[in-house]
Amino acid sequence: EPEVTQTPSHQVTQMGQEVILRCVPISNHLYFYWYRQILGQKVEFLVSFYNNEISEKSEIFDDQFSVERPDGSNFTLKIRSTKLEDSAMYFCASSESEGGAETQYFGPGTRLLVL
């Protein structure tokens, strides 16, 4: 069964450093998403991406964040200068088409720890 994969599974970084989180969405999916989950809190939407453009973003997704689809299979989330409060699980998701009834499938997540 096709699945979303993410690398690395864990990342430890120093405050102020740049990190890139990587995702390989399900191959025939066209819509890609990033969510985060701070420990003990609910899953929060960050950004959605379609046709090489951001289609929607939340207030969390500020100028420190960027997304890219560098090739036909990868989808990345970059945090330019990490803060302590960026420590969280980051989940990538993908769907065949846009919102509404379309189901999003999630990857296993990257646990980011900023020291």
Next chain:
Amino acid sequence: TQLLEQSPQFLSIQEGENLTVYCNSSSVFSSLQWYRQEPGEGPVLLVTVVTGGEVKKLKRLTFQFGDARKDSSLHITAAQPGDTGLYLCAGDPNSGYALNFGKGTSLLVTP
């Protein structure tokens, strides 16, 4: 204020018991999705409900979407220890891209 309120927050039952968990909102959703999440892992999709009043069954799990498409329930029959986990409902009232998640119901089924 939570867009999606899930109840109860925690539930501890014995194997063989039945249970129902709820996902409520004041907003109308074009669809709601139910996920199950294990500690340290990503949400795994269980079902998507789309039509008001719809009932979907997944083995011992029964999902219902309210007639007004503002709420949903998950009923588990004869719970087993393997059902232990965090059950999340999620949806976007704007029929867009951003899934709003509830805080979840943490279920513990003991043998």
